[in-house]
Amino acid sequence: MASNMDQGNPLLSVRDLVTAFDTDAGRVVAVDGVSFDVPAGKTLGIVGESGCGKSVTAMSIMRLLPQPAGNILSGQILYKGEDLATVSEERLRKIRGGEIGMIFQEPMTALNPVHRIGPQLMEAISLHEKLSSKELLQRAVDLLRLVGIPAPEVRVSEYPHQLSGGMRQRVVVAIALACNPSLVIADEPTTALDVTVQAQILELIKSMQDRLGMSVIMITHDLGVIAETCDEVVVMYAGRVAEKGPVRSIFENPQHLYTKGLLNSIPRVDSPRKEKLNTIEGTVPGLADMPVGARFAPRSPHPQIEEYLKSEAFRSEKPGLVQVGEGHWVEDCPYVRVS
Amino acid sequence: MPQSDCTPLLEVENLKVHFPVKEGVFARAKRFCKAVDDVSFSIKPGETLGLVGESGCGKSTLGKAICRLLQPTAGSIRFEGESIESLSKSQMRPFRRDLQIIFQDPAESLNARHTVGQILEEPFIIHKIGDAQERIRRVRALLDKVGLPQSSLEKYPFEFSGGQRQRIGIARAIALEPKLIVCDEPVSALDVSVQSQILNLLMDLQRDMGISYLFIAHDLSVVRVISDRVGVMYLGKFVELADGDELFANPMHEYTKALISAIPVPDPTVRKDRVVLRGDVPSPIDPPPGCAFARRSPIEVSEDVASQPGEYIEVSPGHWVEVHPATVANHERFLVRS
Numbered sequence: 001m002a003s004n005m006d007q008g009n010p011l012l013s014v015r016d017l018v019t020a021f022d023t024d025a026g027r028v029v030a031v032d033g034v035s036f037d038v039p040a041g042k043t044l045g046i047v048g049e050s051g052c053g054k055s056v057t058a059m060s061i062m063r064l065l066p067q068p069a070g071n072i073l074s075g076q077i078l079y080k081g082e083d084l085a086t087v088s089e090e091r092l093r094k095i096r097g098g099e100i101g102m103i104f105q106e107p108m109t110a111l112n113p114v115h116r117i118g119p120q121l122m123e124a125i126s127l128h129e130k131l132s133s134k135e136l137l138q139r140a141v142d143l144l145r146l147v148g149i150p151a152p153e154v155r156v157s158e159y160p161h162q163l164s165g166g167m168r169q170r171v172v173v174a175i176a177l178a179c180n181p182s183l184v185i186a187d188e189p190t191t192a193l194d195v196t197v198q199a200q201i202l203e204l205i206k207s208m209q210d211r212l213g214m215s216v217i218m219i220t221h222d223l224g225v226i227a228e229t230c231d232e233v234v235v236m237y238a239g240r241v242a243e244k245g246p247v248r249s250i251f252e253n254p255q256h257l258y259t260k261g262l263l264n265s266i267p268r269v270d271s272p273r274k275e276k277l278n279t280i281e282g283t284v285p286g287l288a289d290m291p292v293g294a295r296f297a298p299r300s301p302h303p304q305i306e307e308y309l310k311s312e313a314f315r316s317e318k319p320g321l322v323q324v325g326e327g328h329w330v331e332d333c334p335y336v337r338v339s
Numbered sequence: 340m341p342q343s344d345c346t347p348l349l350e351v352e353n354l355k356v357h358f359p360v361k362e363g364v365f366a367r368a369k370r371f372c373k374a375v376d377d378v379s380f381s382i383k384p385g386e387t388l389g390l391v392g393e394s395g396c397g398k399s400t401l402g403k404a405i406c407r408l409l410q411p412t413a414g415s416i417r418f419e420g421e422s423i424e425s426l427s428k429s430q431m432r433p434f435r436r437d438l439q440i441i442f443q444d445p446a447e448s449l450n451a452r453h454t455v456g457q458i459l460e461e462p463f464i465i466h467k468i469g470d471a472q473e474r475i476r477r478v479r480a481l482l483d484k485v486g487l488p489q490s491s492l493e494k495y496p497f498e499f500s501g502g503q504r505q506r507i508g509i510a511r512a513i514a515l516e517p518k519l520i521v522c523d524e525p526v527s528a529l530d531v532s533v534q535s536q537i538l539n540l541l542m543d544l545q546r547d548m549g550i551s552y553l554f555i556a557h558d559l560s561v562v563r564v565i566s567d568r569v570g571v572m573y574l575g576k577f578v579e580l581a582d583g584d585e586l587f588a589n590p591m592h593e594y595t596k597a598l599i600s601a602i603p604v605p606d607p608t609v610r611k612d613r614v615v616l617r618g619d620v621p622s623p624i625d626p627p628p629g630c631a632f633a634r635r636s637p638i639e640v641s642e643d644v645a646s647q648p649g650e651y652i653e654v655s656p657g658h659w660v661e662v663h664p665a666t667v668a669n670h671e672r673f674l675v676r677s
Contacts, residue, residue: 265535268560
């Protein structure tokens with residue numbers, strides 16, 4: 001499987017993104033110099049644990065950061081050559097929900113509980129296309145049918161609470177697809193759902209992608225979801241990219257000790273029972289006291305790690321990324337890399 | 340009381356927990372939500388019974404009923420041979436030492452205004468164990484046991500991360516050296532790297548103290564790792580129960596097969612054939628007649644057949660399955676009567 005990361009023009013290219021929040025305790029950098037490309041028609045996964053900055057990265061792309069606290073400090077978000085970090089709010093409104101669709105974790109909060117399903121879909125379409133109300137209704141019914149909702153003519157006039165969690169998430173997918181987007185950003189789209197429903201929704205997103213040819217950014221904490229849905233993957237740790245590359249290369253040959261630790265610590269259905277799991281010792285450092293050097297270092301199992309933690313490099317040098325395989329990049333610090 | 344291996348620690352028989360559904364403020368309940376509907380199983384000393392199922396299947400209600408945090412509607416719960424299903428609060432008290440519960444979000448079950456020291460000392464005060472000095476010695480020993488620093492004593496729950504808070508919840512649960520802990524989704528809210536730390540801690544404590552667990556979770560991989568036996572619940576009933584290795588290697592019920600096949604595998608080279616279920620889980624209020632799963636099963640049957648109830652039988656030693664034309668392939672082989 002060849003990497004698409006440096007072939008042709010990517011649909012979306014994030015370059016050295018830095019996003020910070022101004023809090024009472026001072027400025028906190030949540031995303032610290034993140035870069036990746038989303039190839040056209042492919043799925044890019046962003047994986048990491050709570051607080052690693054994966055959702056803030058997604059919100060930065062859509063410029064949906066909470067105001068006035070959250071701001072993009074530097075970097076570019078190039079979408080078809082246009083820098084979303086600096087375009088006007090008016091232009092951005094055309095792109096959001098039009099060319100770029102979004103799917104959030106909790107469908108009950110993404111949908112308006114006091115409006116029927118139909119009008120919510122019709123509103124999303126009418127913001128980007130001029131159609132008569134009859135045509136809009138027809139489009140809404142067609143979309144519900146497309147995402148596999150039975151009896152869409154009936155469902156279109158129901159309220160969100162009348163649908164099950166899985167059906168509600170299908171409606172959210174339908175809204176994201178309303179204007180034939182080129183890119184869909186899915187932020188933990190199945191985390192709140194049961195496993196059998198999760199399987200249905202992931203299958204749905206995949207089949208929509210095959211039919212409509214869009215790119216997907218899949219944000220999740222679940223490495224199983226990444227393995228099943230993504231072509232490329234970015235592993236984030238504490239606001240930075242630890243490792244990125246083609247999904248097979250990352251899973252079969254992880255080069256960062258964090259990625260390796262994560263892969264080893266997940267329980268699997270074929271794990272032997274009552275045998276101790278591998279763990280990553282310690283916890284993620286707080287956002288306020290992040291080291292400048294490799295952020296995984298305090299938890300790294302590397303034999304000479306104490307040396308690095310005492311070094312000048314750890315206090316003052318931010319490691320970049322180094323290429324280790326085709327399209328496969330890893331944080332350039334020997335103390336957090338697989339030797 | 341010494342226990343031999345064959346005497347169960349906990350025996351649950353035909354347990355039902357039904358909630359009345361009131362249609363109006365003064366109306367009498369005409370309908371019932373059958374959250375737990377005729378469930379029987381047992382747990383041996385030192386054993387972990389895993390309990391899986393999707394939201395609304397009744398697994399948490401079952402866990403709470405066993406701890407008598409909810410009143411069962413019918414059936415019996417025997418703890419070390421004694422019936423506890425209808426004991427009063429004060430009669431329950433001696434059993435509380437032996438029967439503990441851990442919740443998903445310890446932040447909600449820990450008093451935010453008490454320090455960790457106070458929280459952990461409370462069980463000893465309630466059960467009148469030791470003097471102040473002895474109690475503090477025991478609290479310090481507890482912190483060591485669950486891997487928390489001694490400096491935690493003076494801190495409040497909010498000062499800890501999710502994983503550390505779960506350690507506090509576990510420390511409180513093991514304070515009185517219980518025989519059984521009901522663990523209700525104890526790692527669901529935690530990140531993977533922390534989740535494995537907590538699972539290891541629970542397994543260590545079991546080995547050192549001989550505790551039994553009823554481990555409730557929706558994540559089959561987690562249940563797989565920690566359990567000796569695994570039960571699968573669907574709409575208030577057990578549909579399958581077997582030794583963990585047996586259940587994952589040889590699932591018989593179509594619902595169990597669907598659950599196992601739905602887990603995303605963290606290996607991009609694996610392509611799985613999914614068992615896809617039709618429709619959604621029906622409501623436990625007025626569930627469909629007969630076999631609750633028949634109308635969703637990949638084995639399609641007529642409505643006549645679906646409205647016949649299935650039979651929960653032991654198909655091989657220790658392997659129980661709800662046998663019905665729609666739930667088990669070639670079901671006839673199990674229904675031959677002598």
